[in-house]
Amino acid sequence: xxxxVRSAISATGLRKSYGDKVxxxxxxxxxxxxxxxxxxxxxxxxxxxxxxxxxxxxxxDGGDARIAGHDLSRQADxxxxxxxxxxxxxxxxxxxxxxxxxxxMADLCHLDRAAGHRRVDHLLVQFDLVDVAGKPASxxxxxxxxxxxLAMTLVGExxxxxxxxxxxxxxxxxxxAMWQIIRDLVxxxxxxxxxxxxxxxxDQLADRVxxxxxxRLIAEGTPRELKRLIPGGHxxxxxxxxxxxxxxxxxxxxxxxxxxxxxxQVPSDGGVGSLRSLLDQLDRASISVAGLAVHTPDLDDVxxxxxxxxxxxxxxxx
Amino acid sequence: MSTxxxxxxxxxxxxxxxxxxxxxxxxxxxxxxxxPVIILLLFVYVFGGTLGAGLGPSGDxxxxxxxxxxxxxxxxxxxxxxxxxxxxxxxxxxxxxARFRTMAIFRPSVLTGHVLGSVxxxxxxxxxxxxxxxxxxxxxxxxxxxxxxxxxxxxxxxVAVTWLSVALGLVSxxxxxxxxxxxxxxxxxxxxxxxxxxDSMPTAVRWFADYQPFTxxxxxxxxxxxxxGIGANAILAVAWCAVITVLCxxxxxxxxxxxxxx
Ligand SMILES: Nc1ncnc2c1ncn2[C@@H]1O[C@H](COP(=O)(O)OP(=O)(O)OP(=O)(O)O)[C@@H](O)[C@H]1O
Ligand SMILES: [Mg+2]
Numbered sequence: 001x002x003x004x005v006r007s008a009i010s011a012t013g014l015r016k017s018y019g020d021k022v023x024x025x026x027x028x029x030x031x032x033x034x035x036x037x038x039x040x041x042x043x044x045x046x047x048x049x050x051x052x053x054x055x056x057x058x059x060x061d062g063g064d065a066r067i068a069g070h071d072l073s074r075q076a077d078x079x080x081x082x083x084x085x086x087x088x089x090x091x092x093x094x095x096x097x098x099x100x101x102x103x104x105m106a107d108l109c110h111l112d113r114a115a116g117h118r119r120v121d122h123l124l125v126q127f128d129l130v131d132v133a134g135k136p137a138s139x140x141x142x143x144x145x146x147x148x149x150l151a152m153t154l155v156g157e158x159x160x161x162x163x164x165x166x167x168x169x170x171x172x173x174x175x176x177a178m179w180q181i182i183r184d185l186v187x188x189x190x191x192x193x194x195x196x197x198x199x200x201x202x203d204q205l206a207d208r209v210x211x212x213x214x215x216r217l218i219a220e221g222t223p224r225e226l227k228r229l230i231p232g233g234h235x236x237x238x239x240x241x242x243x244x245x246x247x248x249x250x251x252x253x254x255x256x257x258x259x260x261x262x263x264x265q266v267p268s269d270g271g272v273g274s275l276r277s278l279l280d281q282l283d284r285a286s287i288s289v290a291g292l293a294v295h296t297p298d299l300d301d302v303x304x305x306x307x308x309x310x311x312x313x314x315x316x317x318x
Numbered sequence: 319m320s321t322x323x324x325x326x327x328x329x330x331x332x333x334x335x336x337x338x339x340x341x342x343x344x345x346x347x348x349x350x351x352x353x354p355v356i357i358l359l360l361f362v363y364v365f366g367g368t369l370g371a372g373l374g375p376s377g378d379x380x381x382x383x384x385x386x387x388x389x390x391x392x393x394x395x396x397x398x399x400x401x402x403x404x405x406x407x408x409x410x411x412x413x414x415x416a417r418f419r420t421m422a423i424f425r426p427s428v429l430t431g432h433v434l435g436s437v438x439x440x441x442x443x444x445x446x447x448x449x450x451x452x453x454x455x456x457x458x459x460x461x462x463x464x465x466x467x468x469x470x471x472x473x474x475x476x477v478a479v480t481w482l483s484v485a486l487g488l489v490s491x492x493x494x495x496x497x498x499x500x501x502x503x504x505x506x507x508x509x510x511x512x513x514x515x516x517d518s519m520p521t522a523v524r525w526f527a528d529y530q531p532f533t534x535x536x537x538x539x540x541x542x543x544x545x546x547g548i549g550a551n552a553i554l555a556v557a558w559c560a561v562i563t564v565l566c567x568x569x570x571x572x573x574x575x576x577x578x579x580x
Pocket of ligand 1 (some may be wrong): 018023041042043044045046047048049050088197
């Protein structure tokens with residue numbers, strides 16, 4: 001990646017403590033304009049705190065951050081004019097209807113009347129909220145509310161968007177719909193920082209991913225780079241008896257055997273070609289296989305490998 | 319956009335938001351009107367005969383209705399204050415407040431919106447309570463100009479008390495606290511010249527009654543409505559309202575901004 005690209009979010013050494021509890025222990029972030037950056041971490045890792053600091057909701061105890069070149073603490077209003085935030089917890093006015101919520105945002109974004117109406121109507125259609133536009137938000141289901149929440153964030157056409165767990169609590173279909181919305185947004189040139197606990201989500205959406213654990217970034221890179229950090233994919237072969245396992249282990253020399261489970265783990269990229277040649281090889285040696293499972297590495301593995309390690313420093317990807 | 323334009327525009331937007339809330343949930347407004355009307359009926363019909371006689375040799379129920387109405391109007395203001403504190407405290411628990419804080423808007427507009435909405439709401443209840451008072455024998459002698467001044471004085475005290483209740487709503491950790499904190503305000507008209515003249519009170523109470531902010535306001539209202547002497551009360555009323563408004567505005571603003579440091 002060339003360094004000439006502009007950074008939408010750049011932070012160095014962000015720190016935050018509540019009393020004795022260190023929540024963020026020096027976070028550095030560099031997020032390129034027009035990309036999706038995913039911040040992954042377990043409960044309490046500090047994801048929401050990071051988002052709250054970068055979206056001017058709370059002050060960091062230390063460190064610097066710039067959003068599209070504007071200093072977070074000295075030019076907070078310039079930052080606010082550029083950003084949109086959909087927090088972890090719903091930020092809609094429950095006493096107002098969906099349309100009134102969007103109108104409120106249009107007024108607060110200082111759109112003129114006609115433009116405001118157009119924008120609201122457009123978003124109601126885009127987010128499939130037309131049918132419920134006249135109902136109070138308090139009657140919305142979780143998925144509807146999430147959509148309204150994001151639609152409200154988009155009224156002012158922000159250039160940098162923070163999404164704190166945008167798909168938490170959504171069913172698989174709504175989750176996919178949300179992913180598509182996020183992809184469309186980035187195609188339009190905005191920058192997105194999203195947090196998630198779902199590794200698949202980061203894998204699907206993000207250009208770059210960072211793992212946050214106990215207030216520190218323990219790894220950062222593209223999903224591909226991160227997957228390379230851990231032992232590669234493999235095929236697990238299951239055998240009916242010890243003899244089969246013995247024979248297979250002699251044939252496939254690069255494998256690791258598990259005598260108790262009667263399984264053999266063979267390194268593989270999991271592709272159809274390599275699977276076929278593996279099975280051919282076993283066929284030629286007249287070895288019968290009782291079962292087979294393909295395992296491709298995913299971010300889950302990366303995460304478990306990294307967080308399982310007591311010494312986080314060793315795991316830095318950069 | 320200049321700060322002033324921004325302030326006016328965003329406060330207007332937030333006012334519309336609060337008016338929508340009130341229109342959708344009118345029960346609070348009705349309660350705010352109900353409490354002072356019940357107190358009015360109680361004092362005029364149950365205690366009014368005796369208390370009227372206490373005002374002077376020829377005093378009757380009708381005289382007492384005239385005497386007590388300014389006090390009832392301040393009870394209306396105080397009872398509305400409770401509603402304001404509750405709705406501010408409830409609003410602060412809503413997620414949308416965090417959204418407002420991340421937007422490039424006039425920051426105190428959430429608060430000014432509440433204040434404007436509550437002042438309008440209070441003025442509506444004042445009109446309703448005045449109507450009820452007229453029905454039970456309140457017969458003011460004010461000229462149109464004096465009525466205008468009455469309106470001005472009531473607006474002033476309403477603005478002051480509303481900023482106080484916004485601050486109380488913000489300082490409260492819970493909605494229950496917010497509903498209890500403004501309670502003493504409802505007592506102030508009783509511990510002043512609202513229901514009986516202060517010279518009938520024991521010394522300590524009388525001292526408090528003479529120097530608390532509601533008394534000069536009620537005396538000014540009486541003077542305007544019935545042509546009784548106002549004296550220094552007008553200046554005192556304006557001064558009290560100005561001081562309470564400014565201090566409570568600053569207090570409320572600081573309370574609203576404090577959570578950024580948290
Ligand atoms: N206002 C606060 N006062 C005290 N502690 C806080 C406060 N806000 C957050 N914390 C603590 O900071 C830590 C990080 O919280 P944060 O909300 O950033 O985590 P998270 O990664 O978003 O977790 P989750 O996945 O559960 O949303 C937690 O241990 C939390 O208890
Ligand atoms: Mg969180």
